[in-house]
Amino acid sequence: MRARRTLIAAAAAAFVLVPAASAVAGTGPAPAPDKQRQSVRSTAPSESGNPNSAKAAAVGVCSDAYQIGTTAYIDRAGAHVASVKQFYSPSCKRNYGYLWVWQSFRDKVKDYDAGIGVYSYARDGVVGEKTWTATNAQEFWSSPAATAGECTAAVGHLRAPGDPVGGQAVTSKRC
Numbered sequence: 001m002r003a004r005r006t007l008i009a010a011a012a013a014a015f016v017l018v019p020a021a022s023a024v025a026g027t028g029p030a031p032a033p034d035k036q037r038q039s040v041r042s043t044a045p046s047e048s049g050n051p052n053s054a055k056a057a058a059v060g061v062c063s064d065a066y067q068i069g070t071t072a073y074i075d076r077a078g079a080h081v082a083s084v085k086q087f088y089s090p091s092c093k094r095n096y097g098y099l100w101v102w103q104s105f106r107d108k109v110k111d112y113d114a115g116i117g118v119y120s121y122a123r124d125g126v127v128g129e130k131t132w133t134a135t136n137a138q139e140f141w142s143s144p145a146a147t148a149g150e151c152t153a154a155v156g157h158l159r160a161p162g163d164p165v166g167g168q169a170v171t172s173k174r175c
Contacts, residue, residue: 041063043057045100045138045139046100047083047100047102048067048085049067049085049087049098049100051063051064051065051066051087051089051096053139055137055139055140055141056096056141058141059096059130059141059142059143059144060143060144061087061089061096061141061144062089062091062092062094062144064089064090064091064092065087065088065089065092065094065096066087066088066089067085067086067087067098068086068087068088068095068174069085069086069153069154069171069172069173069174070171070172071083071084071085071171072084072085072154072156072169072170072171072172073169074156074157074158074167074168074169075167076105076158076160076163076167079104080102081101081102081104081105081158081167082099082100082101082102082105082114082156082158082167082169083099083100083102083169084097084098084099084116084154084155084156084169084170084171085097085098085100085154085171086098086118086152086153086154086171086174088148088174089144092144093146093148094144094145094146094147094148095118095127095128095144095145095147095148095152095154096118096128096141096142096143096144096145096154097116097117097118097128097129097141097142097145097154097155097156098116098139098140098141098142098154098156099114099115099116099139099140099141099156099158100138100139100140101114101137101138101139101140101158103138105158106136106138109160109161110136110161111134111135111136111161112134112135112136112158112159112160112161113131113132113133113134113135113157113158113159113166114131114132114135114137114140114156114157114158114159115129115130115131115132115140115156115157116129116130116140116141116142116154116155116156116157117129117130117142117145117154117155117156118142118145118147118152118153118154118155119152119153119154119155119170120145120147120150120151120152121150121151121152121153121173122147122150122151123150126155127145127146127147127152128142128143128144128145129142129143129155130142130143140156142154150175151173151174151175152173152174152175153170153171153172153173153174154170154171155168155169155170155171156168156169157169
């Protein structure tokens with residue numbers, strides 16, 4: 001019993017010494033500024049979705065928009081041909097749908113129809129939808145959707161010429 005007490009006292013003393021050697025928040029030098037934050041934000045379109053791209057700016061996507069929910073995929077003949085994402089801007093309190101058509105599809109199919117919007121579960125309808133016909137563009141943004149207080153999902157569709165029905169995909173429901 002005495003040995004047990006001695007062991008417990010020794011362990012407690014060891015734990016007391018550990019924090020004395022470790023840093024505590026607010027001590028030591030300030031961290032170096034993040035170099036990425038200092039660089040100019042890219043305006044290039046990307047598969048992951050760039051709210052600073054020219055097409056995003058053209059429809060009014062707020063620059064602080066970020067992806068929410070999962071990525072969904074539009075398939076054709078058993079292969080992914082496009083991705084669909086939903087974005088949210090905390091400063092603008094708007095949701096956006098994003099459609100990215102994969103290069104492999106664009107190389108084979110010309111002048112397809114595309115569309116992207118934000119589905120509102122409360123309204124049982126698509127908000128901010130934009131559609132394009134006979135296009136070969138790669139990046140598509142919906143108009144801003146005032147659905148911040150609603151459950152939503154991004155809905156995208158893509159139809160190749162000669163296909164009676166296009167493919168579509170829906171992201172996960174976000175509330």
